[in-house]
Amino acid sequence: MSMSVSVRDLTLKYGDTEALSKVSFDLEPGKIYGLLGRNGAGKTTLMSVIAAFRRATEGQVLLDGKVGWENADLLSRVCLIREGGDFIDSDKLRDVFDVAQLRPSWDSEYAEKLVDKFAVDSSKRIDALSRGQRSIVAGIVGLASRADLTMFDEVHLGMDAPTRYDFYQELLADYLENPRTIVLSTHLIDEVAKYLEEVLIIHRGELLRHDTAEKLQTMGASLTGPARAVDEVTDGLEVLASQQLGSTKQVTVSERLDPQRRKQAAASGIEMGPVGLQDLFIHLTRNTSRE
Numbered sequence: 484m485s486m487s488v489s490v491r492d493l494t495l496k497y498g499d500t501e502a503l504s505k506v507s508f509d510l511e512p513g514k515i516y517g518l519l520g521r522n523g524a525g526k527t528t529l530m531s532v533i534a535a536f537r538r539a540t541e542g543q544v545l546l547d548g549k550v551g552w553e554n555a556d557l558l559s560r561v562c563l564i565r566e567g568g569d570f571i572d573s574d575k576l577r578d579v580f581d582v583a584q585l586r587p588s589w590d591s592e593y594a595e596k597l598v599d600k601f602a603v604d605s606s607k608r609i610d611a612l613s614r615g616q617r618s619i620v621a622g623i624v625g626l627a628s629r630a631d632l633t634m635f636d637e638v639h640l641g642m643d644a645p646t647r648y649d650f651y652q653e654l655l656a657d658y659l660e661n662p663r664t665i666v667l668s669t670h671l672i673d674e675v676a677k678y679l680e681e682v683l684i685i686h687r688g689e690l691l692r693h694d695t696a697e698k699l700q701t702m703g704a705s706l707t708g709p710a711r712a713v714d715e716v717t718d719g720l721e722v723l724a725s726q727q728l729g730s731t732k733q734v735t736v737s738e739r740l741d742p743q744r745r746k747q748a749a750a751s752g753i754e755m756g757p758v759g760l761q762d763l764f765i766h767l768t769r770n771t772s773r774e
């Protein structure tokens with residue numbers, strides 16, 4: 484099973500800080516979503532409100548059409564894994580699993596399989612694990628919870644590159660066998676882009692974009708060539724970034740070129756290329772960090 488999420492005009496204030504401002508979107512059940520945003524954009528806050536760790540200041544979150552706040556049955560189907568896993572330092576793996584198995588969908592057999600696969604030392608206390616090992620335990624709890632809505636908030640932190648690769652492969656394989664709604668928040672955009680079906684970009688507490696990963700990956704264009712010709716071809720388009728070296732100009736625009744502009748660009752000796760999700764994200768959110 485999986486779960487739908489409807490976020491409506493969600494505002495969350497920490498005192499005077501408005502971390503989320505009237506955010507609205509819908510997540511369909513059974514998809515993998517990427518939640519992107521710069522430091523302080525509001526990602527953790529958003530997931531915390533969806534999981535009812537925090538109460539919205541205004542607006543609402545509906546899980547399968549119902550208010551999640553104080554609805555224990557509904558919330559038992561939601562799993563938010565935050566950085567470091569929110570574990571008790573003195574606990575060992577068994578204690579962590581004892582708590583995790585309170586969730587009805589918990590799969591102990593699968594959890595044990597993952598412990599073997601990721602070679603977790605179950606004899607150690609949580610505070611004796613390295614940062615990466617702790618993240619692996621958090622990842623295992625998230626996967627084996629098999630919650631209808633599973634959200635990973637930068638679960639990769641501290642994991643080395645091969646472990647991250649194995650983790651995302653495992654996530655994908657298990658998701659295909661046990662479809663559920665998954666939200667991945669990460670700064671390693673290029674690394675996870677191929678696993679995402681849809682992407683939400685949060686910027687300064689507001690929803691900047693929500694689109695399919697495919698559309699975002701292919702929506703922009705990068706043009707490099709003689710400055711005048713580049714200016715002519717990109718006239719009227721939204722320019723995300725521009726730099727010039729001598730008479731050569733490189734411009735990034737936010738949409739794909741139509742066939743006529745492509746033809747004109749090719750005839751003018753302009754090189755064209757895709758922008759890619761990470762570069763698009765950088766351009767869309769550049770120079771406007773929250774702090």
Ligand SMILES: Nc1ncnc2c1ncn2[C@@H]1O[C@H](COP(=O)(O)OP(=O)(O)OP(=O)(O)O)[C@@H](O)[C@H]1O
Nearest residue numbers: 497500502520521522523524525526527528529773
């Ligand atoms: N407990 C808190 N008290 C006060 N302000 C907070 C608190 N938690 C977060 N904030 C503020 O809310 C805003 C959003 O923070 P949040 O942690 O949601 O961002 P984020 O997108 O997860 O950032 P990062 O990528 O750096 O983890 C920031 O301005 C942050 O300083």
